[in-house]
Amino acid sequence: MSLDEAITKPHERLASLLESDMGKVNALIRDRMASKHAPRIPEVTAHLVDAGGKRLRPLLTLAAAKLCGYDGPYHVHLAATVEFIHTATLLHDDVVDESAKRRGRPTANLLWDNKSSVLVGDYLFARSFQLMTETGSLVVLRILSDAAATIAEGEVLQMTAAQDLATTEDIYLQVVRGKTAALFSAATQVGGVIADRPENEVQALFDYGDALGISFQIVDDLLDYWGSESTGKNIGDDFRERKLTLPLIKAIAAADEEERAFWSRVIEKGDQRDGDLEHAVLLLNKHDALEATRRDALEWSAKAKTAMQSLPASDLRDLLIDLSDYVVARVS
């Protein structure tokens, strides 16, 4: 690894390596999110699509397709598809209820009302299905419609499991697959499918995306109790929103009666007082929950790496391996 490579983040190297294809993806996104009849649509999406996010999901699709030697035009359609699904999901996440607003939840839809978020999100979902249909691959359609169902199911599960102390690590994993990993794994898998690669390679691409997404989300949930200025996360947001993330689930599983009463008060009943967050962190440390969560994140990162290593060697493959390391670098 050159010095340049060492100091450049893997997703930035990926973006630079795939710049030309990504330009085509951005052009396709702009073209397909336009609506000659309803100008509100590009207005709402522009601030999401043009904001210049990391575009990690479409990059994963482009990388997987290129890694598999694909030379057709449809990796661009599929990359735009996963970005549309991601953007639609963000818009629908923006929909809030008054009760949620009152709890001080940050409302990303202040600019737009609930109705716009829902309908424009629906438009992007429909557009994404048009795009994937254009690839003419029924396998791709099956993978992406399954991913869409997993995403929606995971979101519903998260909503109903929230504030329920009985939430298990299995349920957490399902929520995480819905929130993050299902679209990551579909993004990488379809790259192998359109390149017509053998089943074991397609499976390895799925496993990589799945494990990458899970480790990414676990790290994110961990940093909510372990953050610092350098990670750019505020400690305690999830706690205040009473989210049952992996560190809490582990600590609650090991809780004695008095501790369960504490968790029940602050999470189930939402009766939070000064000093509760500090006490929660104390309990997390007492039961080694943060360290155990960190080990889980590293394990999923290692699974991603192993899956990717089973694919034929290439610079792009090594870059995706670096990416799986990078995701957990903040807690390594």
Next chain:
Amino acid sequence: MSLDEAITKPHERLASLLESDMGKVNALIRDRMASKHAPRIPEVTAHLVDAGGKRLRPLLTLAAAKLCGYDGPYHVHLAATVEFIHTATLLHDDVVDESAKRRGRPTANLLWDNKSSVLVGDYLFARSFQLMTETGSLVVLRILSDAAATIAEGEVLQMTAAQDLATTEDIYLQVVRGKTAALFSAATQVGGVIADRPENEVQALFDYGDALGISFQIVDDLLDYWGSESTGKNIGDDFRERKLTLPLIKAIAAADEEERAFWSRVIEKGDQRDGDLEHAVLLLNKHDALEATRRDALEWSAKAKTAMQSLPASDLRDLLIDLSDYVVARVS
């Protein structure tokens, strides 16, 4: 036509004729809306899916497929698909903003919060795409993903065009296609596609569904100013919600300066006073707007009939022709 047929409504005769297939559709719907992980999903959908609506859209798909001599299994999948899309649309329509609630809009989502309506709707959309993918027909996928985009675009257009006096009949037609006709036409068209019928017959099935949906919606909008106890509609709901439906659009196009000021006050500004509805109806009659709207509804109904008459004769065909008459019977 026997006496029995004359006194039984066409959609009831359709339901009775297709009872066995419709049983399969209902079983498939129950099976696919289940979620082993998120019991909230069937809870939310049950009151929509089990409520025993007319199931008009899936009946249209079953009828079109049978009319075309289809003998495979996938008409059941497609009928469930269109019902899922319809139900998802209803759930997303339920999402409201506080401002809307304050205006006294009937909130169908009182039972469930906005978030549940959005996420469960998304789940049904995803399930519908899984179902249509199972048919293995890329043409079907193209038709239904196009319909989904038209529906979402029409809903956004309706939201942005609402309360805008510049709304034209063209825009109204697009909104109506989004709200109603796009799913009707897709429902009938895919029945011909899976039966592998020639292009002109598939087009006739599309035209029938399109025109049936448009006449259905125009009648609905007309009855809001022309209702009576026998039609089961309350007069003036659309007026109070400041919806620019066809009767208003026609009256506004013919308005003099004083009348425009009236429409601007009650629709654009929403400043409605006692007697305004009566004055609006007076203006609608003055410009013959209700009668002109009625003629439009009859014209679309006639188009539906003509399209259906181009198909090979059968009892089922005649029943669909009766249905196009029935839709406008309330204003004939």
